[in-house]
Amino acid sequence: MSAVxxxxxxxxxxxxxxxxCAALEVADGTASFREDSWDREGxxxxxxxxMESGAVIEKGGVNFSHVFGDKLPGSATAHRPxxxxxxxxxxxxxxxxxxxxxxxxxxxxNVRFFVAEKEGEEPVWWFGGGxxxxxxxxxxxxxxxxxxxxxxxxxxxxxxxxxxxxxxxDEYFHLKHRDEPRGVGGLFFDDLNELGFEQSFALMQSIxxxxxxxxxxxxxxxxxxxxxxxQRDFQxxxxxxxxxxxxxxxxxxxxxxxxxxxxxxxxxxxxxxxRWGYDWKPEPGTEESELYDVYLKPTEWLEA
Amino acid sequence: MSAVxxxxxxxxxxxxxxxxCAALEVADGTASFREDSWDREGxxxxxxxxMESGAVIEKGGVNFSHVFGDKLPGSATAHRPxxxxxxxxxxxxxxxxxxxxxxxxxxxxNVRFFVAEKEGEEPVWWFGGGxxxxxxxxxxxxxxxxxxxxxxxxxxxxxxxxxxxxxxxDEYFHLKHRDEPRGVGGLFFDDLNELGFEQSFALMQSIxxxxxxxxxxxxxxxxxxxxxxxQRDFQxxxxxxxxxxxxxxxxxxxxxxxxxxxxxxxxxxxxxxxRWGYDWKPEPGTEESELYDVYLKPTEWLEA
Numbered sequence: 001m002s003a004v005x006x007x008x009x010x011x012x013x014x015x016x017x018x019x020x021c022a023a024l025e026v027a028d029g030t031a032s033f034r035e036d037s038w039d040r041e042g043x044x045x046x047x048x049x050x051m052e053s054g055a056v057i058e059k060g061g062v063n064f065s066h067v068f069g070d071k072l073p074g075s076a077t078a079h080r081p082x083x084x085x086x087x088x089x090x091x092x093x094x095x096x097x098x099x100x101x102x103x104x105x106x107x108x109x110n111v112r113f114f115v116a117e118k119e120g121e122e123p124v125w126w127f128g129g130g131x132x133x134x135x136x137x138x139x140x141x142x143x144x145x146x147x148x149x150x151x152x153x154x155x156x157x158x159x160x161x162x163x164x165x166x167x168x169x170d171e172y173f174h175l176k177h178r179d180e181p182r183g184v185g186g187l188f189f190d191d192l193n194e195l196g197f198e199q200s201f202a203l204m205q206s207i208x209x210x211x212x213x214x215x216x217x218x219x220x221x222x223x224x225x226x227x228x229x230x231q232r233d234f235q236x237x238x239x240x241x242x243x244x245x246x247x248x249x250x251x252x253x254x255x256x257x258x259x260x261x262x263x264x265x266x267x268x269x270x271x272x273x274x275r276w277g278y279d280w281k282p283e284p285g286t287e288e289s290e291l292y293d294v295y296l297k298p299t300e301w302l303e304a
Numbered sequence: 305m306s307a308v309x310x311x312x313x314x315x316x317x318x319x320x321x322x323x324x325c326a327a328l329e330v331a332d333g334t335a336s337f338r339e340d341s342w343d344r345e346g347x348x349x350x351x352x353x354x355m356e357s358g359a360v361i362e363k364g365g366v367n368f369s370h371v372f373g374d375k376l377p378g379s380a381t382a383h384r385p386x387x388x389x390x391x392x393x394x395x396x397x398x399x400x401x402x403x404x405x406x407x408x409x410x411x412x413x414n415v416r417f418f419v420a421e422k423e424g425e426e427p428v429w430w431f432g433g434g435x436x437x438x439x440x441x442x443x444x445x446x447x448x449x450x451x452x453x454x455x456x457x458x459x460x461x462x463x464x465x466x467x468x469x470x471x472x473x474d475e476y477f478h479l480k481h482r483d484e485p486r487g488v489g490g491l492f493f494d495d496l497n498e499l500g501f502e503q504s505f506a507l508m509q510s511i512x513x514x515x516x517x518x519x520x521x522x523x524x525x526x527x528x529x530x531x532x533x534x535q536r537d538f539q540x541x542x543x544x545x546x547x548x549x550x551x552x553x554x555x556x557x558x559x560x561x562x563x564x565x566x567x568x569x570x571x572x573x574x575x576x577x578x579r580w581g582y583d584w585k586p587e588p589g590t591e592e593s594e595l596y597d598v599y600l601k602p603t604e605w606l607e608a
Contacts, residue, residue: 257552264583272581
């Protein structure tokens with residue numbers, strides 16, 4: 001088994017943040033990210049990058065954080081007693097992009113690494129992450145390209161990796177109170193260590209590296225689609241579902257808010273503008289209802 | 305001790321919903337509530353009333369619900385083992401009003417009753433509820449009138465009731481992740497049974513009855529205040545805090561969503577339109593920052 005190389009993970013994540021921001025700036029064409037560096041009282045800090053009111057991106061955030069401490073909170077060790085009495089480090093890159101144009105999907109990606117150490121014992125560690133797509137007006141070509149990129153990133157690591165992480169993504173990004181998927185999915189994984197450090201790290205990198213080349217061409221292809229108030233209204237209502245998921249269900253968001261994380265960095269994932277209407281739903285037979293009828297169903301996009 | 309009169313509570317709540325809706329229709333001047341009646345699979349149902357795009361009220365919901373069952377969920381009896389093996393009923397009226405004009409505060413009120421019964425044993429029961437005000441542009445006169453109405457409703461039931469319920473409200477409607485109050489408070493109470501059924505029911509009625517006469521005059525007085533895009537933008541960003549509170553902290557919302565409650569009735573509390581900006585905050589020295597500097601601090605409004 002290869003040794004756990006923490007500095008290499010950190011170096012990768014910082015570089016990934018740089019590369020993704022550069023690619024998104026090119027995709028936007030005019031705006032650039034501004035950076036806020038911050039420190040965490042209990043140990044560590046982060047580098048938050050935000051873009052607002054770009055030509056294409058209405059609001060986007062790409063956050064790097066690295067937090068550490070002497071002791072995990074009781075809530076963490078209750079589930080994993082093997083972590084008690086260990087120092088820990090958690091680091092990751094997390095991003096959400098909300099475009100102006102309702103024909104450009106919202107997207108989210110995250111890669112993360114956790115390690116808990118104790119003198120004289122093997123470190124306990126795992127990787128997690130994934131990426132997923134939330135269109136307003138679905139497009140099969142985009143879904144296929146997105147899932148093909150996901151599959152290509154996973155395939156070198158085993159025949160069943162894509163299928164497992166794709167299913168995990170469908171299950172995770174599900175609004176239980178509406179029995180509704182958040183979007184058309186992608187990949188989600190957690191607790192990855194069974195491949196050993198080197199291969200697990202390589203799989204996480206493969207997925208992190210795949211995000212921008214998968215998302216930017218979709219942005220490029222859809223960003224000039226004409227739209228009006230009707231499409232904007234649909235997008236704003238659908239963004240309400242995004243808020244509901246992130247604030248009610250998303251583990252990272254809730255853990256961050258409850259554990260005294262940096263609120264503005266955590267909530268930069270929320271859309272810039274949102275609407276809620278009582279019993280809001282698209283009229284049957286419209287371009288809007290197609291999202292529900294065709295796209296918000298668990299689908300094997302590579303066979304569709 | 306007086307006998308528990310469940311039908312009387314239900315009759316009061318249905319009538320209260322009618323009276324509050326009638327008062328709010330007068331306050332709005334043009335729009336009326338539409339009603340959705342619904343049944344709950346496990347037992348019970350409700351009467352949801354919603355107003356959208358009124359002259360004054362941008363979105364408002366006044367919900368009555370009465371749910372019952374043979375058996376409480378394990379999560380409820382874990383905290384209160386005396387409830388195990390009992391049938392239960394929960395009923396209440398809950399409302400949130402989001403006005404168009406940023407000079408009119410948002411308001412929330414709720415009164416509720418819970419009872420768990422078992423043949424041959426005394427019923428276990430309690431009342432809960434309260435009301436609170438969330439201004440965008442604070443006004444001391446409104447805060448004083450609001451809290452005076454709260455105090456007047458409580459005073460017949462004991463000298464310390466207002467002070468206790470006012471403090472409970474400040475503690476409950478607090479956004480921990482921002483260390484920020486939701487608004488200027490009012491009343492919050494729960495587990496009320498120590499006065500015996502008759503007096504506890506009377507206190508809950510006193511608070512329920514006080515809401516509309518406290519809120520409607522504030523609406524009347526502020527609804528014609530001129531405003532522009534600047535005030536609207538401030539209101540929409542502040543509404544983001546309202547969403548954060550309701551989806552991350554509000555016990556009723558979370559319990560409802562997790563226990564398979566009727567999603568549209570629970571989430572009718574969400575504002576019709578909302579904005580989030582990264583690290584958004586008002587500029588120091590503005591009319592907007594006054595909300596934070598003066599109003600979003602725990603204050604004894606009757607002494608201010």
